[in-house]
Amino acid sequence: MLELNAELEQYILAHSEPESDVLAELSRATHLQVLRPRMLSGNLQGQFLKMMCKMLGARRVLEIGTYTGYAAISMAYGLAEGGVVHTIDVNDELEDFTRGFIEKSGLQERVVFHVGDACEIIPRLNETFDLVFIDADKREYSEYYRLVFDKVRVGGLIIADDVLWDGKVADPNVKPDAQTKGILDFNDMIQADPRVENLLLPIRHGLMVIRKSEI
């Protein structure tokens, strides 16, 4: 597989849809003001998620793990008329920062931001989703999947981020910690689930794209 260096990454970005001004500002502000900015999705992944929303004609999207709102806003750009992204984060310290950028994007009508534990909030969401983006606690990935599965329409997608976990999933010298174990169990569970088709893409930290083919 082609290894990406900084020049290639620049080339890829220069030949993809450009980042909107608001997302560029959000990315800069996150890097300057917020802990662990590496968690932010970034333009390539944001454009990928937006494209998936457009291809599905998505009207109902769920994100688990908002952080500062980059992917939520990216997906909101890709919604069909009348569409809504529900996004959940347990960290209330980021609430004002994130809400500020959702408003700055002008997409506040399309983004419903829930603050709290996803495992408590998901069962209360009375929606059928076209797309679910899983990007929160790696130890809970399998639980999020079980909680959302019945809420995804047949033909809809569940996309999980970080499934290569910096290469730790396939490094024989790494003794799996709790997060690596969470990802390993999740990837194995998806691979064995006969109700879905799945494709693990080496985009950024690894995206597992899962299409629900039966109930």
Ligand SMILES: C[S@@+](CC[C@H](N)C(=O)[O-])C[C@H]1O[C@@H](n2cnc3c(N)ncnc32)[C@H](O)[C@@H]1O
């Ligand atoms: C990798 S970041 C999400 C990045 C974001 N999707 C983006 O595009 O920039 C993970 C987020 O998941 C949140 N999180 C962790 N456990 C959670 C839980 N049980 N429920 C909701 N959010 C959770 C963390 O607070 C953190 O902000």
